[in-house]
Every structure is written in structure tokens, then in C-alpha cells.
Amino acid sequence: MNNNIHNPDVLSCLANLSSDEVFTPPEIANAMLDLLPQELFSDPSVTFLDPCCKSGVFLREIAKRLNKGLEAHLPNREERLEHIFRNQLFGIAITELTSLLARRGVYCSKYPNGPYSVVRFDNAEGNIRYKHITHTWKSGKCVFCGASQAAYGEQARQEGLESHAYEFIHANNPNNLFPMNFDVIIGNPPYQLSDGGDTEERRRGGAIPLYHLFIQQAKKLAPRYLIMIVPSRWFSGGRGLNQFRNEMLNDKRLEQIVDYPDSSECFPGVQIEGGICYFLWNREYYKNCLVKTIQGTKISSMIRPLLENQAETFIRYNESISILRKVQKYNEPIISKLFSSQKPFGLRTYIKGRDKKEYDSITLYANNHIGYIRKEEILQNTSWIDTYKVFISAAYGMGGKFPTFVIGKPFLGKPGTCCTETYLFIGPFKTKIEAENVISYIRTRFFRFMVLLKKNTQHAAAQVYSLVPMQDFSKAWTDEELYAKYGLTGEEIEFIESMIRPMEG
Template sequence: MNNNIHNPDVLSCLANLSSDEVFTPPEIANAMLDLLPQELFSDTSVTFLDPCCKSGVFLREIAKRLNKGLEAHLPNREERLGHIFRNQLFGIAITELTSLLARRGVYCSKYPNGPYSVVRFDNAEGNIRYKHITHTWRGGKCVFCGASQAAYGEQARQEGLESHAYEFIHANNPNNLFPMNFDVIIGNPPYQLSDGGGDGSSAQPIYQKFVHQAKRLNPSHLAMIIPARWYSGGKGLDNFRAEMLNDQCMKIIHDFPETADCFPGINIRGGVCYFLWGKKHKGDCLIVNHKNSDTTKMVRPLLEKGTETFIRHNAAVLILSKVKALHEETMDNRVSSRLPFGIPSNFTNYTRHADIEHSIILYRSDRSKHSDKKVFVAPINITKNIKWKDSMKVLVSKASPGNDEYPHAIISAPVLAEKNSVCTETYLIVDFVRSKEEGKNLISYMKTRFFRFMMSLIKNTQNISKGVFAFVPVQNWSKPWTDEELYAKYGLTEEEIEFIESMIRPMEG
């Protein structure tokens, strides 16, 4: 026998169908199971549910642990496996395809009533159920999950395609799905569904609905892996964020700012996290930051005193406290809201040269027509804040450059906009300035790593809003700024400076 032959786990070789429905690598499934009290795997009465089965990896790995942990209680292997698969492991598949895949992974047969199943059931599902259901439409949206009828309705879907009406979150009472209580709920839910907005590419998160529904089942332990953008952003996640950040039962969060550290080959803006919620836990949360192969750990509140946002990086907590100790005004009081002049990004009623009608400079960056950043617009097209056109201002694109690889740029190059100018929704107004010199000094501050690091404590999606500037202190625009001055002003240590510079790349120019 050749001992150098590597036989990979088949579940680690699965290609993900999309970045929305990601298969969990066995290593991550086991890392999540390691969070649980390990005595659970030596108890014949403990029940486990995966309400969003794809590959069946969680149930398979639980079965391995139970098989070992129950050996003293049930010495006969056949009897032991029969008890585990019939009485302790349960799942709900998200699609018909994944139901077959999950059963194959768990029972070694996609038909658990067949001759090849590890344990013979009387039915073709075993304890991994799948039921094809339809959305319940009201006003063009599903009342349960918010899916777009235009995208997922019967007229939009070819016969035989999945409806993506996931049974677990389309149940008025999830207790009716299985006639029992579950001690542990664990899984990796679907992440988003099209909501029919924009050009059809707009989507809304759906993973939070699985977390809500799982809590309704009142388990002792809940563990799920989900996108991390709920920390401070995400469409329709305000209530979920408030609930999670104020939940004293949140026991552990493992955070992956770079998705590839958790899901190789996948890029989900803002990264991912997995967490453990414990019904009997009350207090602070263990935060574990992962970056490449390095980890940092800290037990701390999910909301630091005086903040309304989760501070993602443990190393940033003390830096923020030093900055906040000076009690300075913050830039979110200066930055405009989106759509500052009421002109959308795809606005086209402009001219490339000024004339009597089109006399106001318009800053834009939509490249669909041509690449000119400065064009000219008529006053009638300015539907909001027309007085602002007469002030000099500094603009920044609301779309950040680059991907999730560190160090980040955070923002694109700022723009100093002269008087008699406006901008499309592409830009935010960072602040108004009294002179070109003040504008240059503000831009020098924005280009510092310190400025952009303080933004990064909140920003975890591609788009920037005024709320992302809530930790950035306002400075005096009468002088230019450097990182060295700012590090000294806030008393940062060499280790803290090194951390900032590992996170934020220099900005040229």
C-alpha cells in the first residue's frame, strides 16, 4: 500500500453553487462543533437539528462524535448507530438536490430505506426532510422571506426549477416541522435572495430569518455561520443587529474579515462569522479574530460603552477608547446623506461643455456613456440642497475600491469641488470648506491611514454612508495632517500603529 496517497474528504471537494449558498468545509463544521460542550456527544438523549442542510456535513460530523462518545453507553455498534441516526440527528434540506446530497453524506445512501444505507429507515427521507413549497405573495413580495415575485414567482421560474421557498423559514410554527424539542441547532443558511430592485441584481439578506426561526425553537445551543455585514450594515438588518448586539446569550463569535480564510475561493463582501449562542450564558462574548493563520482572542461586550456599533477587531478596542477620550466632534456630523443634490448616479441630462442653460459643474463617475468626471447641468435638475452648490466642498465616492484583501484602501481619492458645483449620487459630501487651502488640508487628513482606519471600524460593505464616519474625529482644517501627528495626538503605541498600518494601505499623491 502506498502511504503517500491522499484520499480527500469528498465534502471538502464540492464546488460552491454560488456565493449565496456556500458549502461548509468539514474543517469549519468541526471547528463550530468544538464550540459546544463536548459532553453533549456522550449523552443519548441530546438531539441535533440542521435546518438548512446542503452537504449534510454537520450531521455527518456529529454522527462521528456521537458514535465515539456513546460507545460506553451502547457498546453494540449497530445498535448505537441505529439510535444515533433515528433518535438524535435531524435535518431540513434547502433544495431537492441538497436533500439527496445530504442523505448520501449522512446515511451513505441518498435513499435511507435502501440496501446501502448505514441505518435502514421505513421511508425515503430518513430524518432529513425536504418539502417543495411555494412562496406566499403579497404586494409582489413573499410575506415570509421577502423574495421578489418577479424573480421567483411561477411565471418567472421554468417548470422544475427550485422555488427557493425554504421550508424552515416559511413555517408559521417551526415546532410543527418535527414533533420534538432540539438541544442543538447548527447550520450554514442561505445568505440572500433577489428582491427585484435595481436591474435585477439587487438582493436582500435572508440568513437572519434562519437565526430568528431557530431561536423560536428554544434550543440550549445555537451555532450558525453567516455573513458578517450584520455587524454594522446590510439591507433590512437594523432590528437583527440590535437584537444580536444586545443579546446576553451570545457566547462566542469567530470572525473572518477575509472570507477565503474560512471558505477558500469565495469572496463575500465584509467577510463571514460563526457564532455560538447559549441559552444559559449571560454576559460578555469571546471574540476570536482570524487573519490568515493568526488569531486574537478577547472576552468583551458586543457593544463597548458609548458605542452603538460592534467593534470588529480586538486590537481596535483600545485605539477607539483613546480617540473617544478627547470627546471631539465626529465626521458623521459633517458628511452628507446619500443623494445630496437629488441627482441619481445614472443621470444623463447634462452637457460636456458649459452653455447658458447648463452652467453648473456636475461631478459624476458613471462610465456607461463616457469617462468625463466633470460635466455641466441645468439648475432645474438640482432637486435638493441647491444652496450647497455655492460652497467649496470635498467629495468622496460612496463605492470603495478593491476587494477584501488586506491592507485596504477604504476610500477612493477625494475630490476638491469648486464653487458652483454639485454631484450625482455617486459621491458623498465629506465637508464644506472656506478655501482651496482648507480643502487640501481636509484631503490630507482623509489620505492618512488613521482617518481610513477609524472608518474601517464600522465599514464592512462596499458602499460608504455617513454613519461609517461616526468614529472619525474632526480636525482643524487650517493645517495639513500626517499620520505621525495623529498617532502622537492620540497616544498610540508602536503595536497599535503597526496594527493600523497592517490594515490600511498608503494612499498615493
């Protein structure tokens, strides 16, 4: 007999369908369940719902805890399991395939009315339901989730393909799905849905976020506790998330947030830009939130308001709070006023210009390319062409790994230059020296650390620079000067330099 045979939990080994539908490892599911008051698992009246079942891991791990916690109340094991699976555990699967997988994981049989089910139900679903739902179209979009009719309508989908019309978020009244109230709602919802746009649109964040709809729908059921694991992108808002972000950050019922800036530490092998978090929402709680950040073996915890008064944003890293407060005491203008919006010259990313320079050509900085374009082809802000300016990439993926550059390297734009939307424009400046001094500031770790406080995704639009203070650009800047100016301590400097890589010229 080979004693070295590895026999892992199958739910730990499942390949992920995509970064949009990620299976939860049992260890993370249990860490989420640890946030709940553990006496819940000794109460035979408590009910649990997973409204977005994939592997069934949450219901399975809850069943284990209830089986142990209810021993004193229901000593007979068969009676105890009968009660747990019939009266306490409920789920809604996101696809027909995951409904079978979830039932197999929870009931030990994909057909809970079959002979191998741990509890024999009268139907083939048990308490884990799945219903094929169609989108409700209006003006080419689903009124519930925003899916594109061109991409997900019946004429566009091949037979057998999923419609991705998830039942829980396609119901006007989620109370009608189960005729009961739930004490705990827990899950890992689908994260996003392609909007059917072209490759370039998807690269720019064209996918429609979905996870916030599951959270908002769950709150309508008024559970005692709500726990979900979702991308951390909502910390800074973004497409379709600004209202949700405001709702969450102003909701005093958020008791805990556990944040993984590197998603692969939570979901091995899966990289989700901006990281992953899970949270505990407590209907009876109304205080500051415990924010816990996990980076490898380093765990930072702080009970604090989710919104800093002046920043009007969620500051992700606890160690950043004291630094931000010192900077904001100066009440300086912010540098984002010098940054353009997207498409500074009205030129899309796919525009490359001509390869050959003509006597009246403007130099065009495009995506991994330098071309040439005539002035009359430039759609807006033509007054910027003959000025000194700074260009910087409008996107930079950090991947959750630290230390990081945070943003791409800035470079000088001389008179007679422009760019596509691959870059942001900073300026304009009257002299070359002033523009170069701005570049020296951007290269500092201090500058890029202040950007990090707002930047949770690869996209680096002007708004991520809104916490960075303006400086006197008649001179160049170094980190040592900035650390001294804002009175940062050795510990604060050490934290900045642990997060931000030096950027050479």
C-alpha cells in the same frame, strides 16, 4: 500502485452554487462543533438539527463524534448507529437537490429506505426532510422572507426553477416541523435572495438578507445551543438587519464569535464582502462574549462586551478597543455631520450628463465619467453647486485583504461642480484651503482606521464615518500629529499601519 494519489473528501471539493449558498468545508464544520461541550457527544439523549442542509456535512461530522462518544453506552456498533441516525440527527434541506446530497452524505444513500443506507428507514427521507413550499404573498412581497412576487411568483418562475421558499423560515411555528425539542441547532443558512431589481439596484445591495431569519427562527425552538455560520455584515446592520443586529449585540447568551474578515480563509475561493463569522449561542450563558478574529496565522482573542458604551456599535477588532477609547475621551464632534446622504444632488448613478460643455453647464462627476449638466436639471441642494467641497466614492470593496485603503480617494470639488450618487458630498467649505485640509485628513491612516471600525461591507454611506472625530481644518493633518494628539502607543500605531495602506495625493 501509486501512493501519491490524492483522494480528498468530496465535501471539501464541492463547487459552490453561489456566494449566497455556500457549502461548508468539513474542517470549518468541525471547528464549529469544537465550540460545544464535548460531553454532548457521549450523551445518547442529545438531539441535533440542521435546519438548512446542503451537503449534510454537519450531521455527518456529528455522527462521527457520536459514534465514538457512545461506544461505552452502546458497545454494539450496529445498535449504536441505529440509535444515532434514528433518534439524534435531524435535518431540513433547502432544495430537493441538496436533500438528496445531504442524505447521500449522512446515510451513504440518497434513499435511506434503500439497501445501501447505513440505517434502513421506512421512508425515502429518513430524518432529513424536504418539502416544496410556496411563498405567501401580500402586497407583492412574501410575508415570511420578503421575496418579490414579480421575481418569485408562479408566473415569473420557469417550471423546474427553485422558489427559494425555505421551509424552516416559512413556518409560523417551527415546532410543528418536528414533534420534539432540540438540544443543538447548527447550520449554514442561505445568505441572501435577489429582490428582482435591476443590475444597479443589486450593485447597491438590493439583495434581501435571509440568514438572520434562520437564526431568529432557531431561537424560537429554544435549543440549549445554537451555532451558525453567516456573513459578518450583521456587525454593522444594513438593509433588513438593523433590528437583528440590535437583538444579537444585546443578547448576553452569545458566548463566542469567531470572525474571518477575509471570507476566503474560511471558504476557499469564495469572496464575501465583509467576511464570515460563526457563533455559539448558549441558552444558559449570561456573560461577556469571547471574540476571536482569525487573519491568516494571526489569531486575536478577547472576552469583552459586544457593545462599547459610547460607540453603540460592535468593534470588530480587539486591538481597536484601546484606540477607540482614547479617541472618545476627547468627546469631539464627529465628521459624519459634514457628509451628505445618498444622492447628494438627487442624481442617480446612470446619469452621465452631456459630453460637451456649454457656457452655463455644471461639471458632473459620474460613475467613471465626467459630464456636464444644466443647473435646472439638478434636483436638490443647488446651493452646494457654487461652493468648495470634497467628493468621495459611496462604495469601496475591501475584499478582506489587509492592509487596505478602506475607502476611495477623495478629490476636490470646485465651485460649479456636482455629482451623482456614485459619490458622497463633504462640505460645503468657504475656501479651497479648508477643503484641501479635509482631504489631507481623509488620506491619513488614522482617519481611515476609524472608518474601518464601522465599515464591514463595500458600501461607505455617511454612517461609516460616525466614529471619526472632527479636526481643526484651518491646517493640514498628518498621521504623526494625530498619533501624538491621541497618545497612541507604538503597538497601537503598528496595528493601525498593519491594517491601513498609505494613500498618496
